[in-house]
Amino acid sequence: MKKATTIRKKLYVFLSILFPILITQLGLYSMNFLDTTMSGHVNPNDLAGVAIGSSLWVPVYTGLSGILLAVTPIVAQLIGANKKNEVPNIVIQGIYIGIVISILVIIIGYFTLDPILNNMGLDYPVQKIAKGYLIALSFGIFPLFFYAVIRCFVDALSFTKVTMFITLTSLPINFLLNYLFIFGKWGVPQLGGVGAGVASALTYWCIALIAIIIVIKQVPFKNFNLFSTFYKISFQIWFDLLKIGVPIGLAIFFETSIFAAVTLFMSQYNTITIASHQAAMNFASFLYMLPLSISMALTIVVGQEVGARQYNAARQYSRIGITMALLLSIISATFIYLFRHEVASIYTTDSRVLSLTKDFLIYAIFFQLSDAIAAPIQGTLRGYKDVNVTFFMALVSYWVIGLPLGYILAQYTELSAFGYWVGLIAGLAAGAIGLAVRLRMIQNNTPLTSD
Incomplete structure (x- = not known):
């Protein structure tokens, strides 16, 4: 990363790192976006099935991959301290942890998937699609976690354009595979929502393969010789990674799982409500x-x-980051309000789903401000390797405040399903306030230095 001595130069450096990350994140999320929207154009059952499957998978994946995010601040601080020789072992140990996580996910999923789905009270077609989607997706778990580690390594070196390139390369692959397996084109059987899982799993393997080629062949990554030396398992490095990664993963899990929990609570409503909620949440x-x-x-x-x-x-x-996030949140909220009909029509042509999705999108407006404060502060605290308090705040704000409040409003007021969204908004706001206080404490306890 280039050293910047003025605010203007720092803004330029920050934007040069941020923009590729944004494109990458939008690209990665587009895979889930494509799964949902393309499945919705087959049948409301396919949309609901993929929605339920995603609601179970996303918190598991984001929480566990959050553990691997520890690679980013550790490598970034090693680069800043000019200790590049220590980087390869950190990355390889992260990959080892990713392998163990992948195996555990598959084993646990094998024994728990049926009981979870059976107890949700879903319509049989929706349950069948959700199960098939998750089983298909499971074949891409290992390359997905492998790529998560490689991406942390590449991004920590500030070469975020590389991960942007990988993602942009994989997007058309994912779209084509979705088209083939969801709708059954070119002799491929029509699998509906299950086909979305097949397409995503195959895409994850493509992403991992592209990443391997780049870190082996391209400068400066090949200079680290990641795969040329065999590193034994180092439980000390595992401990260092997990000490930072587990609180990060748990904080992310608590945040994402509350959204999944709300979707699961939505199963008490009809398929139209589930589909509308998922479209707006997506x-x-x-x-x-x-x-x-x-x-x-x-x-x-x-x-x-x-x-x-x-x-x-x-x-x-x-x-710089927090200010930028706040400005963008205002733009996002305005966009949702003005174009909610157009947004809803992306997901469905069913008039009932379309109308209810527009109502849910009104509540989504209020997510924007809290997210604009909380997310940047979380990233900043990770840069300081301060993660334990963030984990505790996530637990309290989402599961002690947000979900119970949402349940009460949904069950005992006329808000009904919308009550869960009000609870989510309250939880997000509480988390943002707590994180702001924590960041102020950390920065007040660090000395000022001249650049």
Whole structure:
């Protein structure tokens, strides 16, 4: 990362790192977006089935891949401290952890998937599609976690354009595979929502293969010789990674799982409500890629500055990121309000689903401000390797405040299904306030340095 001595130069450096991350995140999320939208054009049952499957898979994946995010601040601080020789072993140990996680997910899923789906009270077609979608997706778990580690390594070096290239290359592959397996084209059997899982799994293998070629062949990654030396399992490095990664993963899991829990609670309503809720949530989550990308960029720049003991620069980058996220949230909220009919029509042509999705999107507007504060601060704190308090705040704000409040409003007021969304908004707001206080404490306890 280039050293910047003025706010204007720091803004340029930050944007040069942020923009590729944003494109990458939008691209990765587009796979889930394509799964949902393309399945919805087959049948409402396929849309609902993929919605339920995604609601179970997304918190598991994001939470466990969050553990692997520990690679980013550790490598970033090593680069900032000019300890590049220690980087390869960190990355390889991260891959080992990713392999173990993949095996555990498959084993646990084998024994728990049927009991979970059976107890949800779903219509049989929806349950069948959800199960098939998840089974198909499971064949792509290993390459997905492998790529997560490689991406953390590449991004920590500030070469975020590389992961952007990988993602943009994989998108047309995913679209084509979705087209083939969902709709049954060119002699391929029509699998509906299950085909979306097949397409995603195959795409994950393509992403992993492209990443391997790049880190082996391209400068500066090949200079680290990641795969030329055999590294034994180091439980000390595993401990260092897990000490940072587990709180990150748990914080992400608590945040994403509350959305999944709400979707599962929605199973008490009819298929139209489930499909409408998922469509609106899918789009709100798509817009969340903006503050999330800023968060990931802040982890990189703050991590490198903290590693170099340039604490004043770390403060300045955090202000740049949070301000930018707030401005973008205002734009996002305005867009949702003005174009909610057009957004809803992306997901469905069913008039009942379309009308209800528009109502859910009104509530999605209020997600924007809280996300714009919370996500960048989380990224900044990760750059400082401060993760334990963030995990605790996520638990309290989402599961102690957000979900119980949403349940009460949904069950005992006229808000009905919308009550869960009000609870989510309250949880997000509480988390944003707590994180802001924590960041202020951390920065007040670090010395100012001249750049």
